Amino acid sequence: MIATATALLSPQVLKEARQRERRVAWQQTRVAWLFIAPAVLMVTLFLLTPVVFNVILSFTKWQKFTGLDQFAGFNNYARLFRLPYFSEALANTAVWVVGAVVFPLAVGLGLALLLRNIPFQETFKSLFFLPRVLAPTAVAAIWYYVYAPRGVLNSAVSGITGTPFDFGWLYDPATITGSVIVTFVWQTVGITMVLLLLGLAAIPKDPIEAARVDGASNFQIFRHIVWPLLLPTVLVVTILNVAAGFTTFDLLWVMATSFPGKRTLSLAVYMYYESFSNGAWAYGSAVAVVLGAMVITVSALLAVVQARVSRNIR
Structure with a gap:
């Protein structure tokens, strides 16, 4: 052996x-x-x-069908900060991203908490999720006529007040950005709600029941038990909404591209405008590179936070 x-x-x-x-x-x-x-x-x-071709293109002088073989160095990137439209588009993008993150998350969380323990939950989830399956251009066209001077919204206000009301929601600087954000929330709140419902379903019931036995209120249970355990899902939803907020093009192009003064420009719209309307393809590529770098950076930071939160919960 x-x-x-x-x-x-x-x-x-x-x-x-x-x-x-x-x-x-x-x-x-x-x-x-x-x-x-x-x-x-x-x-x-x-x-x-x-992506690689776009990065290479941003260092050339390509304009329409000439200049692809001419090296421009960082001139296109230096030009970004010399033109006022880029700064305006950057500021508008920041406002748009904040609105695209905060409002869908707040409304989606409220709906998730409201629907998780009620009858006919699947029916309500389907109704709220329905706008998500529509094409963004179709959603923008629908809401364009909702906000029209003689559209659905003004007709409803006229019916309630009894006086004619023909306010131009998409033609006033004070309301145009908020109007488009409301449209974005209407389209995206369904997927946010579904993801948060999945996160709520994964939370163990034992800590909640123990807290109720100890006399904790619903707010205390949400603050000290539900919210910390739901935070990883919230961060995933935030990452998705951040990426959508940075890159949304359809809604802004259909609903607000004709607004005077470029007040509604975002970086995605500005990139398209410079590339295809002005023919400055290399400059538009530089805008796209900056936009992509911003999306990757913010998403990576949120992913790191999400990983650390998940480790702490375990």
Whole structure:
């Protein structure tokens, strides 16, 4: 028996065992790469290649069909801070992102808390989620006529007050941004509500029941138990809404692109305007690079916070 064990542990046997393990590992790796190769190819062709090309393009003088072979260095990026429209678009984007994060989260959390323990929950969830399946351009067109001087909103106000009301919601500087944000909230609150409902369903009931036995109020339970445990889901929703707020184009282009003074410009709209309306493709690419860098930076910071919160909860 000892001789058999010694033979099994001999250098030659161990070497052959290691070789077999390497062959099996290589075969498994090869099979795994065969499965993921189509996805890698698609991502490379349709995502990474355009991104790399756009970054290269931002360092050229390409305008319409000339200048692609001329190197411009950082001139396009320096031009960003010399033109007032970029600063205005940057400020508008910041306002838009804050509104796109705060309001859908607040409304979605309220709906999630309201719907989690009521009858016909699935029916209400479907109704609130329905706008999410509509195309953003269709949503923008619908709400454009809601806000029209003789649209649904003004007709409702006229019916309530009994006096004619034809306020131009999309033509007044004080209301245009808020009007578009309301449209965005209407479209996105459904997915926010569903994600928060999933987060609420994952919270264990034992701490909540123990807190109720100890006489804690609903607000105290929410503040000290529900909210800390729901925070990772809230951060995931925030990351999604931040990315959507930075890159939203359809609603602004359809509903507010004709507003005078460029007050409604966002970086996404400004990028399109410079690239396709003015033909300054290289400059528009520089705007796109800055926008992409902002989205990646903010999303990465939120992801780090979300990971730390998740570790603390565990």
